[in-house]
Amino acid sequence: MPRTLLVAFALLSLGTRAGAQELHARIDAHVEAKSKADGVPLSAPADDAEFVRRAYLYFAGRVPASDEAKAFLADARADKRAKLIDQLLAAPEYATRMTDLFHVMLMERLGDNAEWTKFLKESFASNAKWDVMVRKMLRADPKDAAQPGAAFWLAKRLDNYGQNPVDYSGLTRDVGRLFLGKNFQCCECHDHLTVDDYKQQHFQGLHTFFKNTYLASNTKWIVGEKPTIEKTGFASVFTKVQMATAPALPGLMMIDIPAVVKGMEFSEQPDRKTGAPGVLKFSPLKEISERLPTKTNADFTRNSANRVWFLLTGRGLVHHLDLHHSRNPPSHPELLDLLAKEFAARDFDIKFLLREIALSKTYQRSSKLPTGAKEAAHPKYFATALERRLTAEQLLQSVIVATGSDAKAADALRAKYVKAFANQPREPEEEVTPSLKAALFVLHDDAVLGLLKPTAGNLVGRAAKLSDADATDALYLALLSRAPSADERAAVGKVLAKHPDKRAEALGRVAWALLASMEFGVNH
Amino acid sequence: MTRNLICTPAEHRVTRRRFLGSAAGAVGLGALANPLVAEELKKQRKQVLFVWLDGGMSQLESWDPKPNTPFGGPYRAINTAVPGIQISELLPNCAKQMKHLALVRSVSTQDNSHSAGVDRIQRGDPKNRGVTYPFFGSAVAKLVGDGDSGLPPYIWVKPMNGGFIYKDAGFLGPKFGALALGDGKPPENLLRPKDITADEDDERNDLRKLLDKNYTKDRRAELTEANSYAYEMAAQLQKKIELFDLSKLPQKDQDRYGTHDLGRHMLLARRLLEAGVTFVKVTSYGWDTHGDHFNGAASLHPKFDKPFAAMIEDLADRGMLDNVLVIACAEFGRTPRINGHIGRDHWPEAWSVAMAGRGIKKGGVVAGKTNANGTEVPHDPVDVGGLFHTWFRALGVNPEETSYRNAGQPLPIAHEDMKPVKEVLA
Numbered sequence: 030m031p032r033t034l035l036v037a038f039a040l041l042s043l044g045t046r047a048g049a050q051e052l053h054a055r056i057d058a059h060v061e062a063k064s065k066a067d068g069v070p071l072s073a074p075a076d077d078a079e080f081v082r083r084a085y086l087y088f089a090g091r092v093p094a095s096d097e098a099k100a101f102l103a104d105a106r107a108d109k110r111a112k113l114i115d116q117l118l119a120a121p122e123y124a125t126r127m128t129d130l131f132h133v134m135l136m137e138r139l140g141d142n143a144e145w146t147k148f149l150k151e152s153f154a155s156n157a158k159w160d161v162m163v164r165k166m167l168r169a170d171p172k173d174a175a176q177p178g179a180a181f182w183l184a185k186r187l188d189n190y191g192q193n194p195v196d197y198s199g200l201t202r203d204v205g206r207l208f209l210g211k212n213f214q215c216c217e218c219h220d221h222l223t224v225d226d227y228k229q230q231h232f233q234g235l236h237t238f239f240k241n242t243y244l245a246s247n248t249k250w251i252v253g254e255k256p257t258i259e260k261t262g263f264a265s266v267f268t269k270v271q272m273a274t275a276p277a278l279p280g281l282m283m284i285d286i287p288a289v290v291k292g293m294e295f296s297e298q299p300d301r302k303t304g305a306p307g308v309l310k311f312s313p314l315k316e317i318s319e320r321l322p323t324k325t326n327a328d329f330t331r332n333s334a335n336r337v338w339f340l341l342t343g344r345g346l347v348h349h350l351d352l353h354h355s356r357n358p359p360s361h362p363e364l365l366d367l368l369a370k371e372f373a374a375r376d377f378d379i380k381f382l383l384r385e386i387a388l389s390k391t392y393q394r395s396s397k398l399p400t401g402a403k404e405a406a407h408p409k410y411f412a413t414a415l416e417r418r419l420t421a422e423q424l425l426q427s428v429i430v431a432t433g434s435d436a437k438a439a440d441a442l443r444a445k446y447v448k449a450f451a452n453q454p455r456e457p458e459e460e461v462t463p464s465l466k467a468a469l470f471v472l473h474d475d476a477v478l479g480l481l482k483p484t485a486g487n488l489v490g491r492a493a494k495l496s497d498a499d500a501t502d503a504l505y506l507a508l509l510s511r512a513p514s515a516d517e518r519a520a521v522g523k524v525l526a527k528h529p530d531k532r533a534e535a536l537g538r539v540a541w542a543l544l545a546s547m548e549f550g551v552n553h
Numbered sequence: 554m555t556r557n558l559i560c561t562p563a564e565h566r567v568t569r570r571r572f573l574g575s576a577a578g579a580v581g582l583g584a585l586a587n588p589l590v591a592e593e594l595k596k597q598r599k600q601v602l603f604v605w606l607d608g609g610m611s612q613l614e615s616w617d618p619k620p621n622t623p624f625g626g627p628y629r630a631i632n633t634a635v636p637g638i639q640i641s642e643l644l645p646n647c648a649k650q651m652k653h654l655a656l657v658r659s660v661s662t663q664d665n666s667h668s669a670g671v672d673r674i675q676r677g678d679p680k681n682r683g684v685t686y687p688f689f690g691s692a693v694a695k696l697v698g699d700g701d702s703g704l705p706p707y708i709w710v711k712p713m714n715g716g717f718i719y720k721d722a723g724f725l726g727p728k729f730g731a732l733a734l735g736d737g738k739p740p741e742n743l744l745r746p747k748d749i750t751a752d753e754d755d756e757r758n759d760l761r762k763l764l765d766k767n768y769t770k771d772r773r774a775e776l777t778e779a780n781s782y783a784y785e786m787a788a789q790l791q792k793k794i795e796l797f798d799l800s801k802l803p804q805k806d807q808d809r810y811g812t813h814d815l816g817r818h819m820l821l822a823r824r825l826l827e828a829g830v831t832f833v834k835v836t837s838y839g840w841d842t843h844g845d846h847f848n849g850a851a852s853l854h855p856k857f858d859k860p861f862a863a864m865i866e867d868l869a870d871r872g873m874l875d876n877v878l879v880i881a882c883a884e885f886g887r888t889p890r891i892n893g894h895i896g897r898d899h900w901p902e903a904w905s906v907a908m909a910g911r912g913i914k915k916g917g918v919v920a921g922k923t924n925a926n927g928t929e930v931p932h933d934p935v936d937v938g939g940l941f942h943t944w945f946r947a948l949g950v951n952p953e954e955t956s957y958r959n960a961g962q963p964l965p966i967a968h969e970d971m972k973p974v975k976e977v978l979a
Contacts, residue, residue, distance in 0.1 A: 398771050405773045416776055466717065466740065468784045468787045470742050473746060478749075517767065524756055547777045551776070553768075553772070
């Protein structure tokens with residue numbers, strides 16, 4: 030049934046744009062062509078229960094509430110999936126969810142800041158374009174009174190941590206990784222040993238944009254720049270040949286450093302009293318912010334498209350995300366070209382790209398293996414949906430919504446959830462990594478168990494008033510957006526039969542089991 | 554002659570597979586019905602205690618003193634229990650245990666920075682093959698196995714934070730990472746709240762396992778397996794909670810080991826080894842004495858001397874030195890030259906490593922030597938690759954015949970151009 034619905038839907042949408050095939054259909058054509066060529070079977074489309082959970086988790090940052098799931102499952106319209114995607118993209122929760130998603134990707138748990146959150150949230154709420162957002166982050170303009178939080182991305186990386194000096198190398202590495210998809214870390218002292226494309230010049234050229242930046246205020250997160258008046262000298266530790274570079278994006282021309290009379294570098298002098306960093310006549314940050322996030326910078330367009338694809342599907346077309354180079358080609362080269370081109374053509378409209386990928390059959394495939402398949406195909410085929418990691422915030426919001434707890438409870442619990450589920454700072458949260466710490470948290474912490482104690486209004490309290498069968502259904506719908514299987518129903522029935530006098534508590538433990546299951550803990 | 558009560562040890566050992574297989578569950582020693590089998594298993598244990606003195610302990614104030622030489626410093630050399638072997642007067646207790654110890658005084662390694670050195674030494678500094686090699690603890694967890702403790706095979710007792718440190722495992726994959734017990738404390742949330750009984754806990758976990766089984770039936774299994782492993786580890790650790798309560802140990806033990814970090818952590822390590830954990834690493838920080846080195850050593854070295862000697866004595870008393878390979882190591886030694894701050898800097902060129910126990914020659918041995926002033930190793934320097942060969946041999950793993958496989962590629966477990974230090978092997 031779902032398959033025919035999808036086909037009908039695909040035909041319908043094709044019909045609306047006579048001739049011009051929409052991006053989501055072209056995505057599928059590329060993915061299907063490759064799996065066909067390599068004889069890799071595709072999984073069936075996700076069923077409605079799987080899809081509604083996936084979409085809510087992704088776009089609203091939480092599992093669907095019981096009535097939302099029920100309404101979707103009962104909806105008979107052929108285009109209900111597209112309708113749901115559009116509804117979620119338009120909902121206020123979209124900006125909150127994207128803020129969390131991009132915060133985790135861009136800051137990698139280095140730190141958080143209210144102005145930064147505000148910058149992200151406003152940007153996503155107004156569907157600001159991705160190149161504009163990146164420009165603001167790299168420019169870190171202390172004169173931007175409207176969105177000073179954009180500077181936090183750079184400012185936090187100029188902060189000392191512990192007794193370590195400012196990690197300029199790490200900053201250069203992160204610009205390369207997150208905005209260009211290339212990790213030049215190993216090229217600080219010599220050309221890369223295993224990746225021929227990555228040169229010491231690339232690291233040093235990029236580094237030269239940032240080497241004179243400093244943190245003017247670590248309370249207001251203001252970035253300052255000292256004048257850049259000459260090239261950076263460097264030499265490979267192997268060849269010892271002296272080289273020099275002006276600021277340069279990898280593979281692009283060096284930027285001329287204008288000759289300035291000493292003492293005349295600033296058009297507005299730094300103010301020692303107020304700590305204002307002044308305005309340079311030649312600002313490398315201004316240069317990179319104008320040159321990096323552009324339609325003509327292939328590193329930027331390809332990395333951006335690849336990362337958006339990864340955020341939805343759980344794996345980059347180029348894998349790993351920060352290893353774009355000629356000997357690590359995309360799994361689907363034409364598809365990455367297409368996505369990068371379309372993203373740029375739409376002025377880096379994130380919502381457009383998210384929507385098209387979400388509409389694809391590729392995104393909407395089940396995480397169950399194809400019928401009869403003994404083992405999973407290589408993930409690069411996207412033949413079966415990959416399990417995607419939930420952020421600490423997604424888990425928290427899901428637990429709150431599913432257990433029917435007061436939304437205000439989230440604020441008191443947030444720090445605990447982050448501690449239990451987030452990675453260490455500087456470790457990208459790209460993969461599902463079950464941990465002892467998280468297991469013990471779910472098993473024993475009151476931040477989880479407290480929400481499963483029956484109260485008048487919460488899930489367990491309400492279920493306690495229902496028959497065994499209805500209570501089981503209610504818990505499954507709330508936590509897993511599906512009905513229990515026969516063996517699960519029987520197992521729950523057994524537990525409840527054992528505790529007639531403490532039935533509500535027993536229901537709490539059943540709810541716990543659903544919450545602690547792998548099925549709840551990932552977006553599948 | 555002892556009859557071997559175990560036909561196929563593999564059947565009885567708590568293998569990683571069984572740890573993962575939620576249905577089978579994990580079986581600890583205590584759960585084995587036959588006490589004779591349990592005893593036999595204990596005898597077959599292969600274990601490691603790896604004491605890591607982070608920052609680098611001075612060889613000149615410990616295993617390789619050079620009194621009355623230009624760089625020798627103010628401390629004397631003292632006789633040990635083994636005639637002809639002298640060590641620094643800062644290690645008087647270790648001197649008494651010399652008959653159990655083997656010293657390699659000709660260690661000469663490649664890296665003089667902490668950041669790279671710690672990794673290089675603990676990964677055995679193999680040839681670059683474009684992969685990240687496992688730390689020694691992860692390597693032993695993989696090559697020797699989980700053991701019979703019901704606990705994770707690689708436990709790291711350290712000051713400050715704990716957690717599961719999977720990066721140690723390199724290409725072996727996260728499951729071979731280290732369970733780090735920060736400040737020797739059990740992980741947070743280890744104890745079940747009082748209002749959940751053991752039966753209720755089993756009840757809810759059985760239901761969780763059923764859900765995971767159903768979920769994984771027609772999906773990729775790896776992640777769910779890793780998740781089940783985390784829950785199994787949680788359950789096993791809970792059963793061993795008493796291990797962490799050192800207050801119940803005799804006061805005498807606490808006095809002998811000391812109440813400072815390294816003392817408490819070594820005592821916990823002994824308990825973990827007694828419980829059968831395959832690899833226990835104990836880290837002590839603060840050995841990087843670039844300034845005021847000699848006063849520093851006077852307070853630091855006794856903190857190592859007492860618990861290390863007590864550990865050797867206890868393991869010997871319990872017959873455990875036949876099973877446990879003990880190693881005291883760091884990322885490098887310290888410069889013979891004394892710097893302007895009366896300190897010693899980083900010196901990988903010539904330093905010492907001490908070992909004892911399983912597979913190591915008994916009676917007190919010294920292998921290799923430095924020159925008269927202790928500045929270099931004139932003959933047959935031993936790089937860490939050679940130490941890895943020695944340690945694997947001591948554990949009965951032959952690096953010539955054993956290799957890892959990573960994505961189909963065979964990889965040597967120790968640097969293939971290096972050789973074990975035969976003089977210290979039993």
